[in-house]
Amino acid sequence: MGTTPGATPPAPGRTPVPDQADATRVVRAGLPSPQAYEPPLPGPVFAAHFHLPGDATGPYTYGRESNPTWVRLEQAIDELESPGAAAETVTFASGMAAISAVLFSLVRTGDVVVLPDDGYQLLPAVRERLESYGVTVRTAPTRGDAQLAVLDGARLLWIESPSNPGLDVCDIRRLAEAAHARGALVAVDNTLATPLGQRPLDLGADLSVASGTKALTGHGDVLLGYVTTRDAGLAQAVRQWRKTIGAIPGPMEAWLAHRSLATLALRVRQQAAGARALAEALRDRPEVTGLRHPGLPSDPAHELAGRQMLPGRFGCVVSFTLPDRAHAERFLRALTLVDDATSFGGVRSTAERRARWGGDAVPEGFIRFSVGIEEPRDLVADVLHALDVARREA
Ligand SMILES: Cc1ncc(COP(=O)(O)O)c(C=O)c1O
Incomplete structure (x- = not known):
């Protein structure tokens, strides 16, 4: 795919076929051309430095600048986030490293940044840091495209959808067009959807940013982040930030992430189907309020999500509220197929009482439920049983 001047040239790879189904593309994304007696996905390259004769140039010099294991993963993500056009991906040690790279490398003192006020719970800490550097931060909710009202004069609009x-x-x-008309850059946090659920660059964003820790890698054993853009200058700024801050992915993490991609389409489909089944089962429970899942036809976000997300891939998260903290804790304790844990997107279902972190504006009984790849029927039965236990013990 495309290269930024001065960036690491991609290792020789297969030529991606643009009109393939993404479920096909993802199986071989970023793999090198077949070489006799070599593995399809070469193993992780552990190297702090590379042999470097003569001048300090070449694809691989020092391990903080580049690594062939990252480059393969970055090419794979290019193919998924931007199948129809050249793009560049820069991977990071975590989603927060990727988010910080965009916000701190592209924004200067005196700039205005627009953030969602209902996004990932560390955004307020990012806001505080930006403000301490003399950046003006405005916030507005995701719902109703409310960020439109505060865009004037902005340098960068940050979107998280689904939030x-x-x-x-x-x-x-719509938001990207409005932001561009005002000269602002647009970045979308694509963590929840994954590039198989939503392609922000095709929707007009300049940067697609994600935590690969969640559904992208999907096994709950890797922290990773990435930024993908079709703009060589933006890619260069973000890459330079990574080199300066040093928030690089480990080769083992990058390799595990790449290996996980082959099952991404299967996981995304199964998890979305399970999430829809769970949401439908929760709809009729009297103790459940505030039920949200973009794949549920009655959800306020369904129509819009259906227009901009890829068919049937509305993500694995279902959120809802139980009457109070004690009720929610009884429910979580009674689950047998679902771990009480944070994060989302993994193959094993997890759920948590989100208010325990203190960072989100949610009621005490609010549950964020991440549906894994279990058979939906079993998962739904487990959840309904746990709801019965929680109600009985009230
Ligand atoms: C939407 C979203 N963006 C970013 C992040 C941060 O990712 P990481 O934990 O990999 O730093 C998270 C983590 O939960 C998230 O949910």
Whole structure:
């Protein structure tokens, strides 16, 4: 795919076929051309430095600048986030490293940044840091495209859709057009959807940013982040930031992430189907309020999500509220197929009482539920049983 001047040239790879189904593309994304007696996905390259004769140039010099294991993963993500056009991905040690790379490398003192006020719970800490550097930060909710009203004079608009944990959705194309008309850059946090669920660059965003820790890698054993853009200058700024801050992915993590991609389409489909089944089962429970899942036809975000997300891939998260903290804790304790744990997107279902972190504006009984790849029928039975136990013990 495309290269930024001065960036690491991609290792020789297969030529991606643009009109393939993404479920096909993802199986071989980023793999090198077949070489006799070599593995399809070469193992992780552990190297702090590389042999470097003569001048300090070449694809691989020092391990903080580049690594062939990252480059393969970055090419794979290019193919998924931007199948129809050249793009560049820069991977990071975590989603927060990727988010910080965009916000701190592209924004200067005196700039205005627009953030969602219902996005990932560390955004307020990012806001505080930006403000301490003399950046003006405005916030507005994701729902109803409310960020439109505060765009004037902005340098960068940050979108999170669907938002975590509230699962509101905004019209990315509409917001991107409005932001571009005002000269602002647009970045979309694509963590929840994954590039198989939503392609922000096709919807007009300049940057698609994600935590690969969640559904992208999907096994709950890797922290990773990435930024993908079609703009060589933006890629260069973000890459330079990574080199300066040093928030690089480990080769083992990058390799595990790449290996996980082959099952991404299967996981995304199964998890979305399970999430829809769970949401439908929760709809009729009297103790459940505030039920949200963009795949549920009655959800306020469904129509818009259906227009901008890829068919049937509305993500694995279902959120809802139980009457109070004690009720929610009884429910979580009674689950047998679901771990009480944070994060989302993994193959094993997890759920948590989100208010325990203190960072989100949610009620005490609010549950963020991440549906894994279990058979939906079994998962739904487990959840309904746990709801019965929680109600009986009230
Ligand atoms: C939407 C979203 N963006 C970013 C992040 C941060 O990712 P990481 O934990 O990999 O730093 C998270 C983590 O939960 C998230 O949910």
